[in-house]
Amino acid sequence: MLSVKLRKSLSGFNLDVNFTVSIPSYSLILGPSGAGKSLTLKIIAGLMRPDMASIQWRDKEIAFLPPEKREVVYLPQTLALFPHKTVYQNIIYTFKARHISVDKRYVTEIIDKFQVTPFLNRYPSSLSGGEQQRVALARAIAARPKVLLLDEPLASLDFHLKMNLIDFLKRIKKAFSLTIIHVTHDPIEAFKLAENLFILEKGKLTFQGTVKELFMTASSGFSAEVVRQLKSLIPNFSNY
């Protein structure tokens, strides 16, 4: 299990969340802009100091470990690919940063799974948004995370590419036995991906459960804005 309890106050904004997910699993945090989704991921990854946190990974407290010791990788919305490194150099970066030899077999598996062979020698700026997304995910997986935190990973993609990458994310979760937490404000990603769904509004979780349970409780428990978004995206919402 991954159990997360955290609190953080920042310039008038109060984050207070408490949730548990099984291992491996695919969880979505859905919520409007400014709800505290990115803050939640950054604190889990160790990139932001909380006021209070307990993060238990397989019964071990990791909240006080430095980021590189957590087996957690955070992929920011900006992707943060190194522009002056080729795709291959980006993917093997984690080995270089840790001063360990490149595990060629593992890297070949990643290159194959992420289908990045055709552009290994190119630079990120020459790739499409979806290709850059795959490279960023490949680099994240190369670090051998147990927990992968994705911050709006599909936000800038068109519908077709988004659907392709949704299938792809499901496959990598299975292939690498990952526990993924993916934040978004797009309900369609939640419906396609989530095994567990969390709705975060103004720093508090207002719903935790499956997508099906969300539909069954849709008339209460979370804001009119979230219900409106769901209804506009899912034509037969009211039939669930």
Ligand SMILES: Nc1ncnc2c1ncn2[C@@H]1O[C@H](COP(=O)(O)OP(=O)(O)OP(=O)(O)O)[C@@H](O)[C@H]1O
């Ligand atoms: N470093 C910071 N200093 C002060 N306030 C911050 C900081 N980072 C985030 N906040 C505030 O905390 C709140 C939650 O921010 P967060 O980035 O987690 O929202 P979000 O749900 O990810 O939103 P979005 O969907 O727009 O990315 C916002 O009000 C934001 O302005």
